[in-house]
Amino acid sequence: MTVGTSRKILLANRPKGMPNESNFKIIEERIPEIKSGEVLIKSLYISVDPYMRGRMSDAKSYAQPYKVGEPFVGGIVGKIVESKNDKYQEGGYIEGRLDWAEFNVSDGSNIRRLDPELAPISTSLHVLGMPGLTAYFGLLHIGQPKEGETVVVSGASGAVGTIVGQIAKLKGCRVVGIAGGEEKCAFLTDELGFDAAINYKSTSNLREALKEACPNGVDVYFDNVGGDVSDAVLTLINFQARIVICGQISQYNLEKPELGPRVAGQLLTKSALMKGFIVSDYAPHNKEGLTQLTKWIKDGHIQYRENMVEGFENAVDAFLGLFRGDNIGKQLVKIADE
Amino acid sequence: MTVGTSRKILLANRPKGMPNESNFKIIEERIPEIKSGEVLIKSLYISVDPYMRGRMSDAKSYAQPYKVGEPFVGGIVGKIVESKNDKYQEGGYIEGRLDWAEFNVSDGSNIRRLDPELAPISTSLHVLGMPGLTAYFGLLHIGQPKEGETVVVSGASGAVGTIVGQIAKLKGCRVVGIAGGEEKCAFLTDELGFDAAINYKSTSNLREALKEACPNGVDVYFDNVGGDVSDAVLTLINFQARIVICGQISQYNLEKPELGPRVAGQLLTKSALMKGFIVSDYAPHNKEGLTQLTKWIKDGHIQYRENMVEGFENAVDAFLGLFRGDNIGKQLVKIADE
Structure with a gap:
């Protein structure tokens, strides 16, 4: 005892x-x-x-x-x-x-x-738990990235974002991360193999920076952040884009909810999908997800x-x-x- | 000649x-x-x-x-x-x-x-053409209404809304229409069999009126209108709700886009889906849609x-x-x- x-x-x-x-x-x-x-x-x-x-x-x-x-x-x-x-x-x-x-x-x-x-x-x-499964299900079940598409991830250097970007690379996508700080951005491109990373804190025009990093527009947006960052990404989505709402950390500590540009019109003209989720929505697939993530870790395909x-x-x-x-x-x- | x-x-x-x-x-x-x-x-x-x-x-x-x-x-x-x-x-x-x-x-x-x-x-x-197919595909492919669920339709008395509501009734749903005017609302409930209709023009508190009309919350929202009407509906969506963005007529004539409450947070906490579409997205299914709509018209299940x-x-x-x-x-x- x-x-x-x-x-x-x-x-x-x-x-x-x-x-x-x-x-x-x-x-x-x-x-x-x-x-x-x-x-x-x-x-x-x-x-x-x-x-x-x-x-x-x-x-x-x-x-x-x-x-x-x-x-x-x-x-x-x-x-x-x-x-x-x-x-x-x-x-x-x-x-x-x-x-x-x-x-x-x-x-x-x-x-x-x-x-x-x-x-x-x-x-x-993380990678073999809730955040890893969150990345896995959100990206693959909702985002459904196809080879050659462009995937943008906000909150890219966090526990979920780092996995999302690496899975998207494994699927043959162009991957652009948005993070707050040069060290984070260097980590994404130099260590995790992201194609580009944008430091939203030092970028005077996020939309222009994104446009340059996404010459073919945005097919999948995996959003951990919300707010202004998402406003910029949404202006660049392609026809039939998928927007995965995983987190909205920019909004959690607001004393009053903020207003923003209405998104329905953009979803309409782009036939685009926006979907929120929680990892437990996919609980029946947990075993499949963990098996795959474990294999990717063992094979060195995913770093953390x-x-x-x-x-x-x-x-x-x-x-x-x-x-x-x-x-x-x-x-x-x-x-x-x- | x-x-x-x-x-x-x-x-x-x-x-x-x-x-x-x-x-x-x-x-x-x-x-x-x-x-x-x-x-x-x-x-x-x-x-x-x-x-x-x-x-x-x-x-x-x-x-x-x-x-x-x-x-x-x-x-x-x-x-x-x-x-x-x-x-x-x-x-x-x-x-x-x-x-x-x-x-x-x-x-x-x-x-x-x-x-x-x-x-x-x-x-x-209309019913056997573009608006009918729009209603059919948007409601059934995106909204996916299930028996016993509550479906809310905005712009309910228009060419698309009238069909959406009637198909939702055929699927065993509670159907609530939002329209502008008493005559329109009476048409929806008295002639088309909607369970309730709300005249947004004469309702001082749309959210409260909706809450009363949707005691079990909103599972599917078929949106033709956008703006304030949609803001009210979105506060009442259930877990895993589906929001079909078909039109945004309230926004088409604005000289400057208006701001509104951010929706991503609500989609996130409700694991909800919001999807825009255009009828041509479903063109390969046109024949199926027209066949079914024609049958419903012939059988008297859909009025127009x-x-x-x-x-x-x-x-x-x-x-x-x-x-x-x-x-x-x-x-x-x-x-x-x-």
């Missing part, structure tokens, strides 16, 4: 606009004893993801809002340190949606076993980068960093050694 | 904002002699359609803009009055995209034969109404009337007796 205490991060109150440290609270609890059928999990890596911002608000959405005074919940990789469940052995690694805590108790229904031989276990929080912050007490700041644009690749928080 | 003159309507200049009579010019020409392979067609009915407003502008779109000084072109039903083409007999009826003129010459490539036994020949300009204006000289005003909301059902101009 593990004895000791576990820190846990709660939602203290709902943010107005940009979240900050005061919206969170760290408490310390006694590690509970597990019952028959349960396991005790020690957190190793915490995933911070933009969608969690949505759950901090109480607006209706696909994800239930976090409750004030209750734990933050998100993707965590951990190690089983005690088991009263036949399906999980002590010492095994798992991934699941768990409380942001140093230790979690689970009955096994919200976790999956990881094979550390297959790939580093932390990848189950982890941006690792250390220490449980830094998880909140790592999350806030997503909205500052701190991360290149997947932002993770390391809680303990494997 | 037919001798005489034929009046023809030209685009005199491009409208800024709402078009008016001064954008058009009527000329009179000698009826040309036809050559081998050609037919001479006497116009009987002219179709006026909202999409033609788009062609009056020179903005890039799916349809080529009309050229200034050249004829208006649109759907016309006519009679072959002279034929030097084996496929078309004198006295036969045809439909095609032809000049807005009392007489047209065709080589047969831009017309189709009509069977007056099948249905009144004027229906080839024609709003008939008489006289070639009134064609322009009938077209302008589309933007005043004059018509209930299909707006036609009768040029000559059958």
Whole structure:
């Protein structure tokens, strides 16, 4: 039996606009004893993801809002340190949606076993997990890129965008990334093989820069960002373009929704499709997606980068960093050694 | 050989904002002699359609803009009055995209034969023609309504909207129409069997009225209108809703594009689809569509109404009337007796 205490991060109150440290609270609890059928999990890596911002608000959405005074919940990789469940052995690694805590108790229904031989276990929080599947399903099922087409990705240097661009390259497309910063753009073109990358922060005319980078127009737009960036891309879409709405990070922290150019007219004259989605829409295909992504990783066709912050007490700041644009690749928080 | 003159309507200049009579010019020409392979067609009915407003502008779109000084072109039903083409007999009826003129010459490539036994020949300009197929493909291929779902149609009393609503009823849906005027709304509910109709012109809070008419939310929105009306509908869409962008008549005559609420966030949280289209996207399915629509008409499952204006000289005003909301059902101009 593990004895000791576990820190846990709660939602203290709902943010107005940009979240900050005061919206969170760290408490310390006694590690509970597990019952028959349960396991005790020690957190190793915490995933911070933009969608969690949505759950901090109480607006209706696909994800239930976090409750004030209750734990933050998100993707965590951990190690089983005690088991009263036949399906999980002590010492095994798992991934699941768990409380942001140093230790979690689970009955096994919200976790999956990881094979550390297959790939580093932390990848189950990105390329071989939710963000990887998000990229895979969004691009292939909605975007349906065809060889020779042009695919534009916004938020291109993040956990999802990096995978989207690389899959699009594997499909024979011209791939143009939009990201905020020279280092991010260099990473996309020099390390991930994007055909072009545009630093929207230093570009005075994004539309002109995009036009130059997309001489044949835009067939697929994979949007993680929304706002002005998307306004510019949408002016350049081709007939029967597909616009994949994966995230709208530019809008999450606005105190009031902003107005923008109406898009329906452009969709109409271009016979274009715009579709929002959440990765769970494609849950029946998860196995296919993970198998393919694993193969691409093993074959060296997909690269990834982890941006690792250390220490449980830094998880909140790592999350806030997503909205500052701190991360290149997947932002993770390391809680303990494997 | 037919001798005489034929009046023809030209685009005199491009409208800024709402078009008016001064954008058009009527000329009179000698009826040309036809050559081998050609037919001479006497116009009987002219179709006026909202999409033609788009062609009056020179903005890039799916349809080529009309050229200034050249004829208006649109759907016309006519009679072959002279034929030097084996496929078309004198006295036969045809439909095609032809000049807005009392007489047209065709080589047969831009017309189709009509069977007056099948249905009144004027229906080839609406329920058994472009607007009917537009309704059919847009609703069934994009909207994909399922039994028990709620379908909302804007511009519901027009040539496309009336068919959309009736097909949705045949598919077992709750159907709510949005139209401008009490008479139009009464027509929808009393004659076409819509479950509810909302007069957006007299409704102080469209969103509340829609909420009441759609107690289970909106699964399919077939949009002919755009603007504020669509803003209200979009707030009520359900998870995995389908939004069919067929027309945006509220926007066609704006001198400057207007801003509106951004829709991507709503599509994202609802995993919803928004798709623009033009009827020709589904051209390979035209036969299937026409066969089904003809059957529904013959079986009395689909009703239609024609709003008939008489006289070639009134064609322009009938077209302008589309933007005043004059018509209930299909707006036609009768040029000559059958």
